[in-house]
Amino acid sequence: MTVQNTQPITPELIAEHGLNEEEYDRILELTGREPTFTELGIWSAMWNEHCSYKSSKKWLKTLPTEGPQVVYGPGENAGVVDIGDGDVVVFKMESHNHPSFIEPYQGAATGVGGILRDVFTMGARPIAAMNALRFGEPDHPKTRHLVSGVVAGVGGYGNSFGVPTVGGEVEFHPRYNGNILVNAFAAGLAKRDAIYVSKAEGVGLPVVYLGAKTGRDGVGGATMASAEFDDNIDEKRPTVQVGDPFTEKCLLEACLELMESGAVIAIQDMGAAGLTCSAVEMGARGDLGIRLDLDSVPIREDQMTAYEMMLSESQERMLMVLRPEKEDEAKAIFTKWGLDFAIVGETTDDLRFSVHHQGEEVANLPIKELGDEAPEYDRPWLEPGTHSPQEPHLFAPPDDYNAALLRLVGSADLSSRRWVWEQYDTLIQGNSLQLPGGDAGVVRVEGHDTKALAFSSDVTPRYVEADPYEGGKQAVAECYRNIVATGARPLAATDNLNFGNPERPEIMGTLVAAIRGIGEACLALDMPIVSGNVSLYNETNGEAILPTPTIAGVGLMDDWSKMARIGTADEGDVLFLVGTEGTHLSQTIYQREVLGEETGPAPAVDLMMERARGEFVLAAITSGYASACHDISDGGLAVALAEMCMASGLGAECEIAITYPHAALFGEDQARYIVAVDNEWANMFAANSEGSGVSFERIGTVQGETLKINDLVDIPVSELKAAHESWFPSFMNPQSVPEAAE
Amino acid sequence: MKAAIVQFPGSNRDRDMFAALETISGQPAHKVWHTDTELPNCDLIILPGGFSHGDYLRSGAIAARAPVMRAVATAAAQGVRVLGVCNGFQILTEAGLLPGSLMRNAGLTFVCREVMLEVANPQNPFTCGYTQGEIIRCPVAHHDGNYFAAPKTLAKIESNNQVAFRYANGTNPNGSVNDIAGVFNKQGNVLGMMPHPENLIEAAHGGTDGRRLFEAALDMLESTAA
Numbered sequence: 001m002t003v004q005n006t007q008p009i010t011p012e013l014i015a016e017h018g019l020n021e022e023e024y025d026r027i028l029e030l031t032g033r034e035p036t037f038t039e040l041g042i043w044s045a046m047w048n049e050h051c052s053y054k055s056s057k058k059w060l061k062t063l064p065t066e067g068p069q070v071v072y073g074p075g076e077n078a079g080v081v082d083i084g085d086g087d088v089v090v091f092k093m094e095s096h097n098h099p100s101f102i103e104p105y106q107g108a109a110t111g112v113g114g115i116l117r118d119v120f121t122m123g124a125r126p127i128a129a130m131n132a133l134r135f136g137e138p139d140h141p142k143t144r145h146l147v148s149g150v151v152a153g154v155g156g157y158g159n160s161f162g163v164p165t166v167g168g169e170v171e172f173h174p175r176y177n178g179n180i181l182v183n184a185f186a187a188g189l190a191k192r193d194a195i196y197v198s199k200a201e202g203v204g205l206p207v208v209y210l211g212a213k214t215g216r217d218g219v220g221g222a223t224m225a226s227a228e229f230d231d232n233i234d235e236k237r238p239t240v241q242v243g244d245p246f247t248e249k250c251l252l253e254a255c256l257e258l259m260e261s262g263a264v265i266a267i268q269d270m271g272a273a274g275l276t277c278s279a280v281e282m283g284a285r286g287d288l289g290i291r292l293d294l295d296s297v298p299i300r301e302d303q304m305t306a307y308e309m310m311l312s313e314s315q316e317r318m319l320m321v322l323r324p325e326k327e328d329e330a331k332a333i334f335t336k337w338g339l340d341f342a343i344v345g346e347t348t349d350d351l352r353f354s355v356h357h358q359g360e361e362v363a364n365l366p367i368k369e370l371g372d373e374a375p376e377y378d379r380p381w382l383e384p385g386t387h388s389p390q391e392p393h394l395f396a397p398p399d400d401y402n403a404a405l406l407r408l409v410g411s412a413d414l415s416s417r418r419w420v421w422e423q424y425d426t427l428i429q430g431n432s433l434q435l436p437g438g439d440a441g442v443v444r445v446e447g448h449d450t451k452a453l454a455f456s457s458d459v460t461p462r463y464v465e466a467d468p469y470e471g472g473k474q475a476v477a478e479c480y481r482n483i484v485a486t487g488a489r490p491l492a493a494t495d496n497l498n499f500g501n502p503e504r505p506e507i508m509g510t511l512v513a514a515i516r517g518i519g520e521a522c523l524a525l526d527m528p529i530v531s532g533n534v535s536l537y538n539e540t541n542g543e544a545i546l547p548t549p550t551i552a553g554v555g556l557m558d559d560w561s562k563m564a565r566i567g568t569a570d571e572g573d574v575l576f577l578v579g580t581e582g583t584h585l586s587q588t589i590y591q592r593e594v595l596g597e598e599t600g601p602a603p604a605v606d607l608m609m610e611r612a613r614g615e616f617v618l619a620a621i622t623s624g625y626a627s628a629c630h631d632i633s634d635g636g637l638a639v640a641l642a643e644m645c646m647a648s649g650l651g652a653e654c655e656i657a658i659t660y661p662h663a664a665l666f667g668e669d670q671a672r673y674i675v676a677v678d679n680e681w682a683n684m685f686a687a688n689s690e691g692s693g694v695s696f697e698r699i700g701t702v703q704g705e706t707l708k709i710n711d712l713v714d715i716p717v718s719e720l721k722a723a724h725e726s727w728f729p730s731f732m733n734p735q736s737v738p739e740a741a742e
Numbered sequence: 743m744k745a746a747i748v749q750f751p752g753s754n755r756d757r758d759m760f761a762a763l764e765t766i767s768g769q770p771a772h773k774v775w776h777t778d779t780e781l782p783n784c785d786l787i788i789l790p791g792g793f794s795h796g797d798y799l800r801s802g803a804i805a806a807r808a809p810v811m812r813a814v815a816t817a818a819a820q821g822v823r824v825l826g827v828c829n830g831f832q833i834l835t836e837a838g839l840l841p842g843s844l845m846r847n848a849g850l851t852f853v854c855r856e857v858m859l860e861v862a863n864p865q866n867p868f869t870c871g872y873t874q875g876e877i878i879r880c881p882v883a884h885h886d887g888n889y890f891a892a893p894k895t896l897a898k899i900e901s902n903n904q905v906a907f908r909y910a911n912g913t914n915p916n917g918s919v920n921d922i923a924g925v926f927n928k929q930g931n932v933l934g935m936m937p938h939p940e941n942l943i944e945a946a947h948g949g950t951d952g953r954r955l956f957e958a959a960l961d962m963l964e965s966t967a968a
Contacts, residue, residue, distance in 0.1 A: 152851065152852075155851075155852045156852070159793075159852055159854075159883070159885075160752070160754070160793040160796065160797070161754070162754030162755070162792065244796065245793070245796065246751070246752050246793060246795065246796025246797075246798070247796075249751075249752055249754060249793075250751050250752070336775075337751060338751060421854075422853055422854055422855050423851050423852045423853070423854070424852075424854060425852070425854045425883045426854055427854060427881050427883060427938070427941045428754060428755060428758065428883065428941075429757065429758060430757075430758040430761055430762065430940065430941050430946075430947065431946070433946060444946055560946070
């Protein structure tokens with residue numbers, strides 16, 4: 001044994017690595033001696049919250065993850081779901097919150113890069129991306145800087161790589177002032193019989209390093225992502241990685257060619273904790289040891305220590321176990337694409353993770369324990385409190401309904417996101433059928449005449465804050481609704497759970513209740529969770545973000561010619577409300593924007609009703625009844641109607657049943673849709689609703705250029721559009737004249 | 743007519759272009775790698791969109807010096823049709839095969855949206871499927887599409903009728919001088935344009951205005967075939 005301690009392991013050093021006393025004792029036991037400096041880095045990288053899910057694992061296990069459509073659930077780089085004809089969709093969502101707050105462009109860019117790599121590591125060509133972004137209040141001095149950096153970073157990476165960004169979310173709230181959220185989603189298409197996983201097989205086989213060179217960027221990144229922020233965060237800037245989308249694009253093409261050649265036994269991208277995590281995972285999964293020789297690792301800086309090489313988070317890198325007879329062929333592919341290809345180790349049968357550098361063994365650790373025996377905590381948690389229901393009469397009505405509706409459609413959270421998504425390439429690959437601005441992004445499945453996939457990302461953090469259980473359910477339900485509203489059947493989902501410090505029982509209680517809600521909704525709506533990511537410690541100076549469990553769902557459409565959109569209603573079409581009159585005003589956008597309060601309970605989600613109405617709407621769309629469809633969410637019925645009018649450019653004359661006008665117009669009751677139906681089919685549609693036992697109301701007709709609702713609302717569509725389109729451009733560039741709406 | 747599509751590392755609308763040509767003409771295009779020194783026998787060479795070599799240094803600057811570009815220049819001099827779209831346009835200007843250059847968008851951000859184009863010169867093998875002054879739809883998706891040429895060059899371009907398309911109805915997305923969206927070389931057999939006609943050729947794209955450009959370039963239009 002030549003292992004030497006080059007730096008003494010002090011209690012301070014241990015604490016700097018984010019390990020507590022108990023965890024260090026366990027490390028001593030598993031190592032069988034005091035770890036070396038490099039070994040301490042390796043343990044810390046594998047056992048931080050980001051890589052080990054030590055606080056959340058117990059609860060994540062309760063989520064439904066199976067179904068006949070699921071090929072691979074959580075545990076692989078991304079979830080894999082069957083879409084028929086031998087094809088699968090491969091997808092996942094992952095956060096890059098802390099890096100994006102410190103360095104918005106690179107943080108967001110590498111978030112996109114990381115999730116794309118997760119998808120193509122499995123052999124899938126990325127076909128769609130989404131981004132759920134949450135920023136602090138618009139007036140916070142940092143917000144504009146963060147918005148412009150994050151949006152440019154998302155676009156800068158995705159556009160250059162060549163994946164269409166087809167959806168996402170952008171929201172503002174003071175609780176994200178010190179800790180923004182950047183959740184990146186990617187989906188890819190592959191053949192079911194050509195999926196690649198990280199489990200290594202076979203002893204004495206070459207371990208190959210692929211892609212970009214290793215630098216010092218991102219050393220300790222995963223540990224940073226698992227710590228709270230304080231006022232000294234700027235010091236952490238060097239832990240943010242720098243992305244190179246050009247190299248990633250080349251890596252994608254090279255990897256797909258390599259897989260085609262049959263050279264790959266196992267492959268794993270180097271994400272959080274880089275070389276350490278990828279090597280340990282491949283070995284631990286395959287019950288094999290791994291021996292690495294760091295002298296063969298391609299580096300871009302001199303004098304890198306073993307510690308730095310093992311913890312570097314340089315981007316655009318992969319590790320692979322190679323079929324030895326294919327070495328020349330594999331190398332030629334990487335040379336063609338101008339990428340590094342280096343044999344850096346081999347698989348062994350001793351279940352040890354052994355790392356050599358400059359003739360010394362700098363680490364020798366038990367690989368199974370590194371990978372599988374991370375501590376798992378049952379952290380104490382408090383059941384969240386409940387609110388008593390608040391009847392509509394407790395809320396003041398607006399002085400002027402026209403002004404209230406204009407204010408809502410032009411508010412920070414409901415205004416058009418055109419300023420954002422025009423910076424993303426939404427069209428590349430030529431398969432985008434629905435772009436951002438509708439209910440869900442829709443992309444054609446290449447190689448099929450009629451099939452398409454729908455993507456949506458959703459969560460309403462203020463609901464989760466008010467009631468984590470109902471809020472968790474609502475995130476899944478809204479995602480389900482957005483997919484259904486296009487005419488796609490929801491297939492499965494990925495979750496990205498963003499919360500504060502789990503060591504605080506009230507935060508842990510929020511997480512536990514939200515997961516319970518998500519699990520119940522996924523079960524009831526048949527959307528198993530097939531992949532995901534947990535981001536905890538989203539706090540600054542002790543203040544946590546709003547609990548934000550983002551749900552990104554994927555749906556399948558058999559025939560995209562029947563697809564519904566929000567803006568395709570024709571003059572004379574009849575508008576139906578599927579669902580009942582709005583009654584719920586607490587925690588609504590109306591309450592926040594017009595009354596200036598955020599109080600009371602979240603709207604309850606009746607999952608049986610959600611499913612029944614969803615099935616009904618889906619059947620109506622796929623049988624060709626719906627000329628347009630939109631789900632009702634933030635802002636209620638009036639905002640949903642306004643959005644349909646703005647998208648089509650046509651007005652509507654509506655006469656709705658009203659008990660409390662402000663609740664009927666702005667209430668955010670769940671499980672509701674607006675469906676536009678050709679007049680000729682309107683009676684048939686009504687009869688079908690009745691026959692299906694689904695509540696519905698005939699609320700009006702598409703006509704003219706003005707939106708009219710009873711004697712409450714009367715606004716030209718052009719005026720709605722002007723309010724809707726102007727907020728973002730004037731927020732980001734106060735001097736500019738807002739661009740005219742299309 | 744046979745087409746060839748040149749791929750550079752970082753090209754990313756090459757797949758869109760392959761698919762569009764196959765959909766329109768029913769036959770696949772040749773693929774040419776940037777290090778190739780010879781081109782296959784073909785009547786139309788296409789430099790597709792993307793971020794060749796990451797657009798590092800300057801958009802198109804590195805690709806313009808790729809070995810294949812000598813063969814492209816030779817073919818262009820012999821009268822073979824050459825089409826550069828987006829990054830392809832940037833490469834053609836960097837290679838000196840088209841006048842002018844493409845700067846960062848005036849708004850300094852990437853912009854992806856549909857614009858309107860006015861057909862400025864339909865007396866050309868690429869644009870003869872359109873009529874003079876016809877307004878067509880076409881999407882753009884670029885960061886560096888702000889066309890610029892020095893006053894003397896610009897005057898020549900205009901007087902030679904080398905402008906193929908102009909952004910119309912106030913939809914200039916990038917600040918291009920004289921609203922120029924696409925230009926020909928003097929001989930008229932090389933066309934560079936920032937908008938992406940290959941992304942508007944079938945019902946799934948929501949329109950087919952881009953289709954006639956390829957039909958014309960491949961001599962598929964009835965009037966040219968007759």
